[in-house]
Amino acid sequence: xxxxxxxxxxxxxxxEAVALLTHAGxxxxxxxxxxxxxxxxxxxxxxPALLVSLGAIQPEAxxxxxxxxxxxxxxxxxxxIENSALVRKRAPMLAxxxxxxxxxxxxxxxxxxxxLCQDTRCLYFNQQHDFQFVAPCYKRGGDCCYPFPRNxxxxxxxxxxxxxxxxxxxxxxxxxxxxxxxxxxxxxxxxYAGDGLKPHKLGQAELLRAVIVPxxxxxxxxxxxxxxxxxxxxxxxxxxxxxxxxAADSKACEGARLALGAVREAPVRLTETEKAMAGQALDAExxxxxxxxxxxxxxxxxxHGFTKAHLRDVIxxxxxxxxxxxxxxxxxxxx
Amino acid sequence: MYxxxxxGLEAKTKSRSRVIVLSVNGETHEVMVRPRHRxxxxxxxxxxxxxxxxxxxSGTCGACTVLLNxxxxxxxxxxxxxxxxxxxxxxxxxxxxxxxxxxxxxxLDQGAIQCGFCTPGMVMSATALLDDNPKPSRHQxxxxxxxxxxxxxxxxxxxxxxxxxxxxxxxxxxxx
Ligand SMILES: Cc1cc2nc3c(=O)[nH]c(=O)nc-3n(C[C@H](O)[C@H](O)[C@H](O)COP(=O)(O)OP(=O)(O)OC[C@H]3O[C@@H](n4cnc5c(N)ncnc54)[C@H](O)[C@@H]3O)c2cc1C
Ligand code: SF4
Ligand code: FES
Ligand code: FES
Numbered sequence: 050x051x052x053x054x055x056x057x058x059x060x061x062x063x064x065e066a067v068a069l070l071t072h073a074g075x076x077x078x079x080x081x082x083x084x085x086x087x088x089x090x091x092x093x094x095x096x097p098a099l100l101v102s103l104g105a106i107q108p109e110a111x112x113x114x115x116x117x118x119x120x121x122x123x124x125x126x127x128x129x130i131e132n133s134a135l136v137r138k139r140a141p142m143l144a145x146x147x148x149x150x151x152x153x154x155x156x157x158x159x160x161x162x163x164x165l166c167q168d169t170r171c172l173y174f175n176q177q178h179d180f181q182f183v184a185p186c187y188k189r190g191g192d193c194c195y196p197f198p199r200n201x202x203x204x205x206x207x208x209x210x211x212x213x214x215x216x217x218x219x220x221x222x223x224x225x226x227x228x229x230x231x232x233x234x235x236x237x238x239x240x241y242a243g244d245g246l247k248p249h250k251l252g253q254a255e256l257l258r259a260v261i262v263p264x265x266x267x268x269x270x271x272x273x274x275x276x277x278x279x280x281x282x283x284x285x286x287x288x289x290x291x292x293x294x295x296a297a298d299s300k301a302c303e304g305a306r307l308a309l310g311a312v313r314e315a316p317v318r319l320t321e322t323e324k325a326m327a328g329q330a331l332d333a334e335x336x337x338x339x340x341x342x343x344x345x346x347x348x349x350x351x352x353h354g355f356t357k358a359h360l361r362d363v364i365x366x367x368x369x370x371x372x373x374x375x376x377x378x379x380x381x382x383x384x
Numbered sequence: 385m386y387x388x389x390x391x392g393l394e395a396k397t398k399s400r401s402r403v404i405v406l407s408v409n410g411e412t413h414e415v416m417v418r419p420r421h422r423x424x425x426x427x428x429x430x431x432x433x434x435x436x437x438x439x440x441x442s443g444t445c446g447a448c449t450v451l452l453n454x455x456x457x458x459x460x461x462x463x464x465x466x467x468x469x470x471x472x473x474x475x476x477x478x479x480x481x482x483x484x485x486x487x488x489x490x491x492l493d494q495g496a497i498q499c500g501f502c503t504p505g506m507v508m509s510a511t512a513l514l515d516d517n518p519k520p521s522r523h524q525x526x527x528x529x530x531x532x533x534x535x536x537x538x539x540x541x542x543x544x545x546x547x548x549x550x551x552x553x554x555x556x557x558x559x560x
Pocket of ligand 2 (some may be wrong): 174186188196
């Protein structure tokens with residue numbers, strides 16, 4: 050049982066869901082698979098008065114649009130993304146990132162939209178608080194921060210741990226948002242505020258409708274890695290995703306997109322490192338330098354017991370490996 | 385501003401409760417639930433099917449795994465109101481005519497049960513796996529069971545049991 054009362058609506062269409070959210074005001078929340086929201090409600094870190102369940106709305110299957118881009122319904126379950134033959138063919142990195150999320154049951158329940166809109170996490174936040182006799186932290190409306198005790202700026206440095214967001218950002222994905230004013234489209238990066246207290250820039254009555262992945266350019270390769278301790282049913286320590294596009298000679302780098310997850314309040318794009326890669330011949334030595342630069346461009350937040358130095362090492366080493374893999378795939382797409 | 389429903393008597397008169405229809409192990413039940421009730425609350429406390437375990441209540445252990453319309457889901461993170469009209473199968477519903485299903489038999493043969501708390505969830509996950517993929521590899525079994533935590537067995541006997549149930553070698557001699 051969840052330890053407080055709330056109400057529940059089950060609209061049949063996204064329009065009805067938006068109307069309900071508009072009518073109900075800020076005490077209402079969307080409920081998709083519930084795998085992020087229900088644990089937070091159990092802990093009473095989130096206490097909505099109304100849940101607007103998206104459970105009655107049937108998601109569309111992944112499909113290819115006329116311009117060759119891939120369109121994914123935000124309500125699609127993660128198992129659908131992971132197992133769809135179309136996604137595996139057109140955006141294998143996306144299928145792989147969905148496959149690394151949690152365990153099978155959570156991928157059966159959890160949705161793409163819920164994954165991208167999940168709350169940030171912190172060891173001192175995501176737990177039962179009833180038996181603790183400590184003051185609430187900033188994110189729970191209090192006036193302190195446990196992992197950063199000298200933090201007197203009311204800043205929350207919880208981290209955003211979606212496995213899928215970095216992959217989609219490296220793939221240059223866009224999202225479609227539905228609100229009272231109708232649909233709008235924007236790059237996925239623009240969804241994230243970089244604020245641990247309010248990580249998303251979604252309006253109160255807005256919902257994520259779809260994710261659109263543009264067609265891959267020729268000679269584009271990808272690399273993805275989720276670093277974790279156990280390697281199963283675990284949030285990432287650091288999540289790394291990259292796409293690399295080679296010039297016609299299959300040697301020089303024409304363009305790259307590098308994204309990291311779990312190390313800041315929002316997914317991080319390494320734009321400086323990306324710029325430095327342009328025009329470079331990506332041999333082993335150069336890749337090692339780029340990986341070093343990548344680990345220096347980000348300022349990782351220590352989280353869940355991992356130190357900044359350790360996270361930097363992980364980023365440097367894994368970035369080197371996955372860039373090498375991306376180049377391999379760019380040269381030979383069947384690699 | 386949305387007005388929060390109130391608990392206690394007042395709430396009862398306002399009647400935020402609703403009746404849902406669930407098919408559980410082939411039997412149809414009408415149950416009265418409030419939005420705050422999860423599927424596991426209905427299964428254990430209203431239908432008295434206590435085979436499904438309430439472990440971590442936060443999605444991390446898999447002890448509460450049931451099949452909802454044939455898919456393995458966590459009953460601790462599913463709201464009962466969202467299950468109206470759906471079909472639920474629990475560990476109590478696997479045996480047919482008093483005969484355990486092949487996954488259950490294999491768990492017994494392989495000694496894949498110690499304290500038994502994880503077993504119902506493990507068996508449900510393994511049954512769902514074999515429905516999808518009748519001949520899984522060891523790696524595919526590991527991956528399918530990754531959401532089910534066992535504090536006792538060390539997992540090897542469990543994976544052996546799923547291999548046996550899929551007809552790929554019954555590893556250990558059967559104890560009688
Ligand atoms: C044990 C455990 C392990 C996990 N491991 C991982 C992991 O390894 N990697 C990972 O990335 N995640 C992990 N998660 C987090 C989460 O369960 C998944 O990311 C899942 O995809 C969330 O989707 P959902 O549909 O269940 O979201 P919900 O819980 O339903 O929603 C999450 C949030 O998003 C909002 N929301 C949902 N849908 C929409 C929409 N369409 N538009 C706007 N807002 C929306 C909700 O209001 C809510 O605030 C884990 C969770 C658990 C319990
Ligand atoms: S980082 Fe955020 S969630 Fe964690 S203790 Fe500090 S304020 Fe709270
Ligand atoms: S009780 Fe549901 S996952 Fe642990
Ligand atoms: S047998 Fe005890 S938890 Fe698995």
